[in-house]
Amino acid sequence: MRDYIKDNEDMTGSSFDERSTDTPVYYLVDFIKEIKKCSIVDISATNQSSTDIHINCTSSKAMEDFLKSIISNEFQQKLFDLRRWLQVQHDIESYDIMANCSSNGIEKAKQRLHFTGVTRSLNCAEHQNTQCTLYCPDHDTFLCTACRESKHGTCLGIKQVISERSYVEQKRHLNIKSIKGSYNVKIDNTLINRDNNDQYECGITGMCMLPNSKVLLADSMNNRLKTLNSLYKVVSHCDVRKSPYSVCYIGNDTAVAGLRGNTIQYVNILGNINLTQLEKLDHVCYDLACHGxxxxxxxxxxxxxxxxxxxxxxxxxxxxxxxxxxxxxxSDNGERIYLGLRTDLTTIDAKGNHLDDSSQIDDYNTLLHNICDICIAGEGIVLVLKQKILKNNVHQLDYNGKKLQAVDNITLDILFLRSICFDRERCRLIVGSGEDKIHVYKCEFLPS
Ligand SMILES: [Zn+2]
Ligand SMILES: [Zn+2]
Incomplete structure (x- = not known):
């Protein structure tokens, strides 16, 4: 590869295309060049034994295709040929030439996307509320952990494309770029449709994202669920029997709301929001979360x-x-469940084992700081909304529930904050308050 670079000072120029050789090194590079919407922008030696090939993908779809391509059987065969060729022709043992979707590579690519202000996350096709962390070469598809158990039990070579390690190592944090705006979510048409008006000041105790950047709100003061369109305008609502404390999207145009007491209300969110079945549990249901x-x-x-x-x-x-x-x-991979216990966060694993007793988020007196809500921003970042008198902080924790080093809290000078959710499609933080409003912030991921 180094020799190849020496011969090709201008990798991106025409000389690259005009060359005609038949060594496996060229086959490999040619293979990458064939991938649609991907182009090699640079090839450079990083040190004595390794080479970086910089490839630009013009869309997230192109990136997905590229990642699929380099772990395809065809590409693997080309690598095998290269290794054999090096061994036979040059007497070089080269076990370390291999291709996989290294988490680092994916993260670098994703970082580029972040800096353009877009957070792309790959939702599972089967479970629209769940992120893909795995790739199955047999089915040529990205999947979530739930899919692996149910549908890919006999598949070989399933690879982890987003690992725990990549969460911990990437060391990024969320930064608020600007406030997008505050939006009134109170239904008040006074004369037009008097029966539908909200009687009380709204209390948005739960929020979740729906497909296409719509938002579902639980208004516990008015016993209502509301959907907002992508411009944060209330477009639909329905009344529920008791105060809804929490909402959660579970896929297939269905969301659930935990009502005061022990019931879970199902709703269909396609078009106007509609009540469907009601499930009574034999215990209180306070907060809900769905994975797979x-x-x-x-x-x-x-x-x-x-x-x-x-x-x-x-x-x-x-x-x-x-x-x-x-x-x-x-967490996105389903391996961590974060519990906001009054003032501190506890982390358990998917089997219910206690991992972290009590991550002290604040250094100072925590008694005045209650956790109101938790959400996952992606990239392994856990956002925790803590309320204290006259000031509210959004704390950023890493995948393990530890405070991100040297990252300031996001301080929100808004009274009575109740809930948060994160719009990954548009990289926005949405905060629900007790004052008829939601507040939307434009965010970006930055290296810590
Ligand atoms: Zn799935
Ligand atoms: Zn499979």
């Missing part, structure tokens, strides 16, 4: 696991010391 086919429900000192139809109940985690039902969030 699993619905997590927090209830006082216990975290339950259900399927998406509220069947197959299992106790995931029980801790008699917990007094208040925790807010919960699940």
């Amino acid at each position: 086919d699993t619905l997590y429900v927090s209830s006082k000192n216990t975290i339950y696991k259900y399927d998406k139809n509220c069947k197959q109940k299992q106790v995931l985690y029980h801790n008699p010391k917990i007094i208040y039902s925790p807010k919960i969030a699940v």
Whole structure:
């Protein structure tokens, strides 16, 4: 490869295309050049034994195709040829020539996307509420952990494309670029449709993203669920029996709301929001989170696991010391569940093992700082909304639930904040308050 570089000072120029050789090195590079919407912009030697090939992909689809290509059998065959050729022709043992979707490479590529202000995350085709962290070469598809268990049990060579390590190593944080705006979510047409007006000041205690950057709100003061369009205008609402404390999108145009007491209300969010079935549980349901086919429900000192139809109940985690039902969030790979316990965050794994007893988020007196909500921003970053008198902070924690080093809190000078969610498509932080408003911030991911 080094020799190749010596002969080709201008990798991107025409000399590159005009060359005609038949060594496996060229086959390999030619293969990359054939991938649509991907182009080699630079090839450079980084040190004595390695070479960087810089490739630009003009769209996230192109990036996906590229990643699929380099772990395809055809590419692997070309690598095998290269290794054999080096061994036979040059007597070089070259076990370290291999291709895989290294998490580092993916992250570098994703970082480029972030700096253009777009956060791309790959939702599972089967589970629209769940991120893909795996790739199956047999089916040539990206998938989530739930899919691996249910549909790819016999597939060989499933690769982890986003690993725990990549979460921890990438060391990025979220930065607020600007406020996009504050939006009124109170339904008040006074004369037009008097029966539909919100009676009380809104209390947005739960929020979640829906497909196409729409937002679902739980207004616990008016016992209503509301959907906002991508311009944050209330476009639909429905009344529920009791205060909704939390909402969660579970895929297939369906969302669930945890109502005060022990019921879970299902709603269809396609077009106008519509109530569907109501499920009664035998315990309180405070917060909800969904990953793959699993619905997590927090209830006082216990975290339950259900399927998406509220069947197959299992106790995931029980801790008699917990007094208040925790807010919960699940990491993208489904391996970490974060519990907001009053003032601190506890992390458990997918089997319910206690991983981290109590990550002290604040250094100072924590008694005044209650965790109101938790959400996952992507990139392994966990956002925790903490409320204190006259000031609210959004803390950023890493995948392990540890405070990101040297990253200031995002301080929001808004009273009565209740809930947060993160729009990954548009890289925006949305905050729900108790004052008829939601507040939207444009964000970007920066290296820490
Ligand atoms: Zn899936
Ligand atoms: Zn498969």
